[in-house]
Amino acid sequence: MPLPNRFLTSALVRNEGDLFLFDCGEGTQVALKKAGVRWKSISAILISHTHADHVTGLPGMLMLSSQVERQEPLYLIGPPRLKDFFDSMRRSLEMYLNYEVIVQELRNPEQPQVVYENDRLLIKSFPLRHTRVCVGYTLEEKQRPGIFYPEKAQSLGIPMGPLWNRLQHGQSIQTPEGATVHPSQVLGPARRGRKFAFVTDTAPTDGIVEAVAGADLLLCEGMFLRENEADAVEKKHLMGCQAGEIARKAGVSQMGLIHYSPRNTERDLKILLQETQSVFEQAFLARDGQFIQLPNIEEAS
Numbered sequence: 001m002p003l004p005n006r007f008l009t010s011a012l013v014r015n016e017g018d019l020f021l022f023d024c025g026e027g028t029q030v031a032l033k034k035a036g037v038r039w040k041s042i043s044a045i046l047i048s049h050t051h052a053d054h055v056t057g058l059p060g061m062l063m064l065s066s067q068v069e070r071q072e073p074l075y076l077i078g079p080p081r082l083k084d085f086f087d088s089m090r091r092s093l094e095m096y097l098n099y100e101v102i103v104q105e106l107r108n109p110e111q112p113q114v115v116y117e118n119d120r121l122l123i124k125s126f127p128l129r130h131t132r133v134c135v136g137y138t139l140e141e142k143q144r145p146g147i148f149y150p151e152k153a154q155s156l157g158i159p160m161g162p163l164w165n166r167l168q169h170g171q172s173i174q175t176p177e178g179a180t181v182h183p184s185q186v187l188g189p190a191r192r193g194r195k196f197a198f199v200t201d202t203a204p205t206d207g208i209v210e211a212v213a214g215a216d217l218l219l220c221e222g223m224f225l226r227e228n229e230a231d232a233v234e235k236k237h238l239m240g241c242q243a244g245e246i247a248r249k250a251g252v253s254q255m256g257l258i259h260y261s262p263r264n265t266e267r268d269l270k271i272l273l274q275e276t277q278s279v280f281e282q283a284f285l286a287r288d289g290q291f292i293q294l295p296n297i298e299e300a301s
């Protein structure tokens with residue numbers, strides 16, 4: 001349940017101007033406004049599962065999205081029953097939307113799969129184990145072309161200008177003298193893209209580690225303290241220390257804990273963080289409105 005300074009679960013990823021929302025708990029639109037996020041149309045909303053604390057912010061978010069002009073459809077992606085939820089909500093609220101919503105239910109949520117792709121990135125889902133069908137997500141940028149070496153281009157007789165640009169974007173070109181130059185002649189090795197992972201509402205599974213491996217940022221549920229282990233097992237949730245175990249095994253760069261139990265006071269949260277950091281040092285407590293920038297990776301993939 002929400003607390004005055006803790007809204008329900010949601011994370012917004014901005015990539016080169018495109019926005020992707022992961023889960024949409026009650027009050028998400030208020031939290032976004034409070035955080036001062038520059039508003040633009042969201043490309044896709046990805047839902048982990050249809051428990052109320054992850055979806056009841058949808059009506060508000062969808063109506064808010066109606067306030068910006070958009071041509072492209074909005075993808076609403078998640079496990080079975082999402083379409084049912086969306087259709088009934090839209091019907092009973094007689095919701096007017098000035099854009100198309102494409103609801104994409106995962107046909108086989110037990111299988112890891114690509115659920116969204118554009119020319120720059122891929123979003124994949126993978127199965128979690130909860131009291132209802134539930135999935136985690138990763139958003140991965142595709143490889144970027146390597147570093148451009150202007151001196152190499154000059155020595156090959158390519159004048160500065162549009163031809164440089166095309167080479168930097170991975171296209172072969174013809175020099176004014178008629179020679180063909182391939183990008184590999186003027187670029188360093190391809191650079192790996194960034195990876196973001198979102199995991200919430202699950203018992204530990206081996207598949208999680210594999211799916212989130214090497215992420216630059218993992219947001220992971222850390223609902224319970226060690227002393228509440230019985231609750232974690234019964235309700236199929238993670239303790240902070242188990243989230244730490246996943247992050248450590250997966251070799252992620254950093255992990256923010258989310259979805260902590262409302263019964264945890266600020267003092268409890270300190271203990272939760274200690275328990276998590278004793279397993280994985282680069283863990284932190286994710287906070288409402290927190291902004292995390294992931295710098296471009298300059299090393300080869």
Ligand SMILES: [Zn+2]
Pocket residue numbers: 049051130201
């Ligand atoms: Zn749940």
Ligand SMILES: [Zn+2]
Pocket residue numbers: 051053054201259
């Ligand atoms: Zn939940």
